[in-house]
Structure formats: C-alpha cells, structure tokens
Amino acid sequence: HLRERDGYAPLYSDFDNFYIRRLQLRINDCFRRPVTGVPGRFITLLDRTSEDFNLSFKLTGTTTETLNMSSYNYLGFAQADGECADAAEQSIRKYGISFCSSRADIGTSDLHLDVEKLVAHFVGMEAASIHSMGFVTNASVFPALVGKGCLLISDQLNHASIRFGARISGSVIDMFKHNDMMDLERVLRERISQGQPRTHRPWRKILVAVEGLYSMEGTMCNLPGLVALKKKYKFALYVDEAHSIGALGPKGRGVCDYFGISPSEIDILMGTFTKSFGANGGYICASKAIVDKIRVTNAGTIFGESPTPAVLTQIATSLKIIAGEIAPGQGEERLQRLAFNSRYLRLGLKRLGFIVYGHDDSPIIPLLLYHPAKIPAFSHEMLKRKISVVVVGYPATPLISSRVRLCVSAAHTKDDLDRLLAACDQAGDVLQLKFSSGIAGGA
Numbered sequence: 001h002l003r004e005r006d007g008y009a010p011l012y013s014d015f016d017n018f019y020i021r022r023l024q025l026r027i028n029d030c031f032r033r034p035v036t037g038v039p040g041r042f043i044t045l046l047d048r049t050s051e052d053f054n055l056s057f058k059l060t061g062t063t064t065e066t067l068n069m070s071s072y073n074y075l076g077f078a079q080a081d082g083e084c085a086d087a088a089e090q091s092i093r094k095y096g097i098s099f100c101s102s103r104a105d106i107g108t109s110d111l112h113l114d115v116e117k118l119v120a121h122f123v124g125m126e127a128a129s130i131h132s133m134g135f136v137t138n139a140s141v142f143p144a145l146v147g148k149g150c151l152l153i154s155d156q157l158n159h160a161s162i163r164f165g166a167r168i169s170g171s172v173i174d175m176f177k178h179n180d181m182m183d184l185e186r187v188l189r190e191r192i193s194q195g196q197p198r199t200h201r202p203w204r205k206i207l208v209a210v211e212g213l214y215s216m217e218g219t220m221c222n223l224p225g226l227v228a229l230k231k232k233y234k235f236a237l238y239v240d241e242a243h244s245i246g247a248l249g250p251k252g253r254g255v256c257d258y259f260g261i262s263p264s265e266i267d268i269l270m271g272t273f274t275k276s277f278g279a280n281g282g283y284i285c286a287s288k289a290i291v292d293k294i295r296v297t298n299a300g301t302i303f304g305e306s307p308t309p310a311v312l313t314q315i316a317t318s319l320k321i322i323a324g325e326i327a328p329g330q331g332e333e334r335l336q337r338l339a340f341n342s343r344y345l346r347l348g349l350k351r352l353g354f355i356v357y358g359h360d361d362s363p364i365i366p367l368l369l370y371h372p373a374k375i376p377a378f379s380h381e382m383l384k385r386k387i388s389v390v391v392v393g394y395p396a397t398p399l400i401s402s403r404v405r406l407c408v409s410a411a412h413t414k415d416d417l418d419r420l421l422a423a424c425d426q427a428g429d430v431l432q433l434k435f436s437s438g439i440a441g442g443a
C-alpha cells in the first residue's frame with residue numbers, strides 16, 4: 001500500500017472533509033435511507049441503528065411506512081400493479097431481463113425501435129434515440145455534438161450531468177445567471193464579437209443548454225425568451241426536460257406544450273424516463289440528421305448496455321396512457337391531478353408562511369430551511385410523523401440556502417397533502433421556519 005508518510009495521499013483522502021463535515025452535522029440520518037418495495041404514494045424505509053453514522057448500514061429488521069414526498073413519481077406510474085406492471089411482466093417473459101449487449105452490437109430490439117418512434121411522436125420531433133441512463137445521455141451526447149472550437153453556454157444551475165458532458169466535450173464553456181435572459185444576451189454579445197467585427201463568428205458552433213424545469217429551484221426555463229434570442233443570435237438550443245416531460249403542459253408534453261411553442265423551434269429536446277414514466281433511461285429528440293450523428297458518435301450508447309425489456313415496456317405503456325391511446329381518460333386524469341396537487345401544496349405552504357421557490361405549476365417545491373443545522377431537524381420532525389422528504393444542503397445548494405425538496409405526485413390525495421401541510425405547520429413552529437404570517441390568497 002502507498003503510505004501517507006511516504007508522501008502519497010490515500011485514495012479516499014479528498015472524501016475526508018466532506019464526509020466528516022456531514023458526520024459532525026449528524027445529518028447522515030436523513031440521507032441514504034435504505035428502502036424496500038415500490039416508491040409510490042407511500043415508501044417503506046428500512047430502519048437502521050441511529051448510532052450507525054457510517055455509510056454501511058446496520059439494519060434493525062423493522063420497517064416504517066411513510067408518506068412519500070421524495071420520489072420523482074410525478075404521474076404516479078411507479079407502482080407494482082396496473083397496465084404498466086402487467087405489460088412489463090409479459091415483456092420479461094418474452095425478452096428476459098437484459099439484452100446483454102450494447103445498442104450498436106446486438107442490443108437493438110423491436111422494443112427499442114417502437115419506443116423511439118413513440119417518444120419522437122410524443123415530444124413532437126422527427127426522431128429520437130434512447131439511452132440506458134439519463135445521466136449518461138447528457139454526459140455522452142454533449143461530446144458527440146460539440147468539441148474544440150465550439151462554444152457551449154450553460155445556465156448556471158444546470159444539472160451535474162450537463163456540466164459533466166460539457167466539460168468532457170472540450171468546447172469552450174461559459175455560463176449565464178440562472179434563467180436571466182439579459183445575462184445570456186450579454187454572454188452572447190461578448191463571445192460572438194470578442195474583439196472581432198460583429199459579422200465574424202469565431203466559433204464553429206454555439207450551443208445553449210438549459211433545463212425545462214430546474215430540480216433544485218422549481219423554476220421553469222424562459223422558453224419564449226430563449227427562442228427569441230436564438231432567432232437573433234443563431235445558436236442551437238438544448239433543453240433538458242428530465243423534470244418537465246410528462247409533468248408540464250396540458251398534454252404532459254413538456255415546456256413546449258406548456259408555453260404553446262412548436263418543438264421545431266428547439267434543436268434538441270433531451271429527457272429522462274426516470275421521473276414521469278416511472279422507468280429508467282434517457283432520450284434525445286431532434287432532427288433525423290442530429291439523431292443519426294448521436295447514434296454513431298456517443299460513447300454511452302456504443303460502449304454501454306442497451307435499455308432493458310421491462311423498462312422499455314414501462315416507457316411504452318405509460319406514454320400510451322398519457323397520450324390516451326390505452327386506458328382512455330386515465331392519462332388526462334393523472335395530468336390534472338398532478339397540476340391540482342402542485343398548486344394546492346405550494347399555495348398551502350405559502351399560506352402557512354413558508355418561503356418556497358419556483359413556478360406555481362412546478363411539481364417540485366423547494367421549501368427553504370436556510371440554516372444547514374435545520375436539515376437534520378426538519379427531516380427528523382417529518383420522520384416522526386411518518387413522512388419522508390428529501391433535504392438538500394451544501395454543496396448541492398449554497399451553504400445558507402438549505403432546503404427541503406418536496407416532490408408532488410398524481411398518486412397523492414388531497415388528504416395526503418393536508419397531512420403534509422399539518423406536519424410542516426408543526427415543524428415550522430418548532431424550527432422557526434415561517435417568515436411571515438402567511439399570504440391571504442393567490443399563489
């Protein structure tokens with residue numbers, strides 16, 4: 001073994017500070033909770049010993065069923081029964097568990113081709129390519145699209161997978177302030193002219209990357225503003241719809257549907273199947289020419305395992321339900337339920353006097369705790385009331401804007417949300433989280 005006294009840093013050394021800081025805050029208790037069963041309306045936590053502030057769990061053998069406000073199960077498709085689960089079960093009987101190959105070798109089946117057609121049609125683009133992980137979709141598609149000599153302009157709060165893909169693409173990266181169109185225009189002006197005559201573009205390609213709905217903020221991208229700037233400055237636009245596809249718009253088709261903007265205005269609509277569809281994986285929707293390029297140049301698809309049969313069937317079935325092709329009325333009902341629940345919970349929290357971030361129609365509702373010490377305390381107050389929530393702190397947020405990220409689902413009933421509101425009301429008093437006496441009305 002390499003020894004520290006010989007001048008070598010141990011391989012785990014960079015982990016030390018972060019890990020120990022968390023231990024000191026005693027917040028490990030609210031992260032990495034092991035669970036069992038379906039992450040649906042309720043989620044079952046496996047109890048573990050409280051003194052076990054270690055990353056390997058010591059389970060006590062008992063469980064706690066909690067109201068689940070943590071999973072990205074926006075449309076309630078994470079369930080072990082119903083149309084999706086029945087179809088997925090049949091799919092396993094026919095295709096097995098895995099294709100045991102990458103897409104590029106012998107891992108492209110009729111299921112993949114069907115899902116790609118369905119997704120492209122649903123999103124409203126010419127073609128789609130699907131990938132086995134959402135993270136890897138971003139991580140490997142940016143390097144397939146842009147590289148040396150290209151400029152990639154990224155929203156300051158873009159997801160880690162976008163930042164990862166951007167970095168390994170080798171392009172020059174610049175950032176603009178979150179959702180600030182004036183700042184984006186400033187970056188474009190500076191980067192396009194860069195001391196050159198205004199007619200000269202010193203970049204092979206310019207790509208602007210944003211998210212449809214930001215998962216830590218609950219903010220929606222300013223799509224009309226982006227499209228207007230795109231027309232003026234002629235860049236390509238990449239929108240990550242991980243949290244907006246299936247969750248926003250009257251037909252659940254994401255931010256274009258929400259704003260009434262034609263998908264043809266955008267170059268690339270990326271999304272994941274892990275949220276609204278209760279499945280796994282990611283997709284890219286674009287013109288056929290772009291999708292063909294991605295198919296043959298992205299490392300994730302060429303060298304990684306292809307999406308699996310049950311997952312593909314879950315995607316196809318949930319998509320058809322949302323689109324009303326099977327179980328007519330069910331998709332619409334789920335979309336309406338999600339829209340109602342999102343507004344109901346947000347408004348309820350505001351009325352109680354909490355500071356919540358984001359757009360009124362966002363199913364992600366960040367409730368501000370501010371002080372990092374309130375992270376474990378809030379989580380504990382909720383667990384006492386058998387509610388599980390995701391709490392977020394530094395480095396995922398700035399140190400003093402720690403928050404709870406509540407994820408609303410169509411699977412929640414009004415009673416569930418009332419139960420949550422009552423629990424937040426009590427926890428808010430204990431932890432002094434209410435910053436006003438509440439609003440009288442209006443979200």
Ligand code: PMP
Pocket residue numbers: 133134135136138159161211215240242243272273274280281282
């Ligand atoms: N993009 C965004 C905006 C995300 O929030 C996430 C994950 N939550 C991903 C991509 C990665 O997707 P996946 O979890 O499906 O790998």
